[in-house]
Each structure stands twice: as C-alpha cells, then as structure tokens.
Amino acid sequence: MRRPFIAGNWKMNLDRASAVALAEELAEQAKRVDGVDLAICPPSVYLDAVAKAIAGSRVALGAQNMYHEGNGAFTGEISAAMLCDLGCKYVILGHSERRHVLGETDEAINKKVHAALDAGLAPIVCVGELLSERESGQTMDVIGRQFEGSLAGISAEQMATIVIAYEPVWAIGTGRVATPQQAEEVHLDLRKVIQQRYNESVAESVRIQYGGSVKPENAADLLGQPDIDGALVGGASLKADAFMGIVAGSKG
Ligand code: 13P
Numbered sequence: 606m607r608r609p610f611i612a613g614n615w616k617m618n619l620d621r622a623s624a625v626a627l628a629e630e631l632a633e634q635a636k637r638v639d640g641v642d643l644a645i646c647p648p649s650v651y652l653d654a655v656a657k658a659i660a661g662s663r664v665a666l667g668a669q670n671m672y673h674e675g676n677g678a679f680t681g682e683i684s685a686a687m688l689c690d691l692g693c694k695y696v697i698l699g700h701s702e703r704r705h706v707l708g709e710t711d712e713a714i715n716k717k718v719h720a721a722l723d724a725g726l727a728p729i730v731c732v733g734e735l736l737s738e739r740e741s742g743q744t745m746d747v748i749g750r751q752f753e754g755s756l757a758g759i760s761a762e763q764m765a766t767i768v769i770a771y772e773p774v775w776a777i778g779t780g781r782v783a784t785p786q787q788a789e790e791v792h793l794d795l796r797k798v799i800q801q802r803y804n805e806s807v808a809e810s811v812r813i814q815y816g817g818s819v820k821p822e823n824a825a826d827l828l829g830q831p832d833i834d835g836a837l838v839g840g841a842s843l844k845a846d847a848f849m850g851i852v853a854g855s856k857g
Contacts, residue, residue, distance in 0.1 A: 607812050609828065609855040610768060610835035612644040612667060612729060613842025614697060614816070624651040625658045630845040632662035641855045642835075644695050645842065649683055656692040667695030667729065670703060673716035685724030696721050697729045697837070699755050701774045704731075711754025718755060722763050729768040729814070729837065730755050732795075736775035745794050752798055761803045769795060769813045770837040776817025778839060785826045785833075788815045792832035821850025828855045 619627065624647050635643055646667035647655045656666050672682035688696055698721065699714035714730070721728045732751040734744045748771070759767070771791050776783050783791075792813045800808035815827050816837035827833055835855065841847040 607810065607834045608640065608642055610642040610644070610812050610814060611838065611848075611852050611855055612646060612695065612697075612814065612835070613838050613848055614669060614700070615645065615647045615842060616669070616702070616839060617648055618843055619647070619651070621651055621654055624648075625654050627843070627845055628655040628658035628664070631848065632659045632664050634845060634849045635663040635852075638663065638849070638852055641852060643852065646695070646697055652688070652691045652693065660692075665694040666692050667697060668693050669697050669700065671696050671698075671717060671721065671726075673713070673720040675720070685720050685726055688726060689724050694727060695729055695768070696726045697731065697770070699751070700731045701733050701772055701777060705735075705774065711751055711757075714755040715757050718759065718767070722759075722766070727766050727768060729770050731770045731772050731816070731837070733772040733774050733777075733817075739773065739775065744791065748791065748795065749798055752795065761807050764799065764803055764807050765810050767811065768835075769811060770816050771795060771813060772816035772837060778818070780818050782818040782820075782823050782827075783815070785830050788827055789830035789832055792830065796832055819851055821847055821854060824851040824854030 644665040644667045646669050668688045671685050671688055672679055675684055698717045703709040718728050732748045734747040738747045773783050795813055796808045799811055812834040814835040814837045815833050819836045819838050820841050
C-alpha cells in the first residue's frame, strides 16, 4: 500500500519572514494529520530557516534543484551534500520550469538523480507533456522518453526510493487542471513503464504524484484515483489552509 505524499513546491516565492511563518503554521496544522507524508520545498536561500521552523514536526524538507557535482568551481550551484547538511530529505529534479525555462536536459537530470541518491536524498523526478504534444497524441512518447532519459542506470532498489511527479505543462499555474481520468491514464501508463523496466513489486511501490493546478476543491477527486499517490502543489502550497485542504483530500 502506497502512503500518500503531498509536497509543496514554493518555487521562487515568499520572503524570509513569510516563508518561516508559513512553515510554522504548516508544522502546527500537520499535528492533526495522519497517514500521509508531507514536505515543503522552499527557495534554497530559505531552506535553513524553514528547516528550523519545521524541526521535530511531521513536515519534511525538500529542495527545488541541485547540481550533480560534489563540490568545486561551480559558481551559483548547490550540491546534494549541502542539501543533506541543511536537513533536506527530498529534492525536486527535472521540474518543467527547469526543463523549459532553464533548458535542463534529461541527461543533466539523470546525473542529478544519481548524485542525489548517492547522497541519500529522495528525488522527486518530474515528467510532463506540453499542450501541443498532448494534442498531437504524443503524451506517452514524451513521458516515456523523459522517464528513460532521467532515470537511466537506476537500479530497482534505487527506483523504489524515487518519487515520480506527473505534471502536464499545460496544467501548471494555468488553473487548467487535468481531469482525474486524464491524470489517472498517464499514472497507470507510467506504472506499466516501471513494471516493464523493473518488476511488479517496484511498480506497485513507486509513488506517483500529480501536479498542475491542484487545489482543495479538486484534490479529493484527483487523489481518489487508484494510481495517483499524492500531489506536487505549486500556487496552493503558498497558503497553509489551501495546502492543508489538499492534504485533507488525500487518501490518508
Ligand atoms: P501549480 O500548482 O501552481 O499549478 O504548480 C504545479 C507545479 O509546478 C508544482 O511543481
């Protein structure tokens, strides 16, 4: 049985004081929640402050990105070991904004996935198609390619610790959410891809989150689908009540 996992991706939002206040509020509200894993992924400059605000709570810390090298002359980059040092448990890798705005390739993401796993971080690996790709019937081709490329060389044991986030690009920040059926179809296909590459038990254990305009109003329908194991939440994760409303809609 997969345990639901709701993560908030704060993206490049908030300031130090509001990040800490939100984290404290979530840590408080999370006391009333059971049976679901929670994480928040603040901007990297606030990781330390947020780590302190959620220390000892049921809310885990995640980062939004990292670099694959261990250390050295890589100006502006942050290593997996640095994220571990700050108390991160998760790291989002291959988010569509990094793929499409910052030009990250599957190859680069793959190096990061390996480095994250080596350091003991659990990667949340994002995949998702553009609207034009969906409309031309290429959804699973694109997602299959992103999956194979981003997760090249990953063992079955490693795969079981990875979280996949299916985030259709056309649903991110647009208010245009995938229907539960559209999302479930892709999640089920992704699980089949995992089964073919690994085996039934790995496919059954990997958690696949949905992301893209998830809100308290649509969360229960999405999260009620058999292969949707949680959500990666952008905009609605910036308000404690909205985020916890989504958590309430999970199977936990
Ligand atoms: P929104 O929830 O704002 O659509 O963002 C989704 C997302 O990109 C989470 O990583």
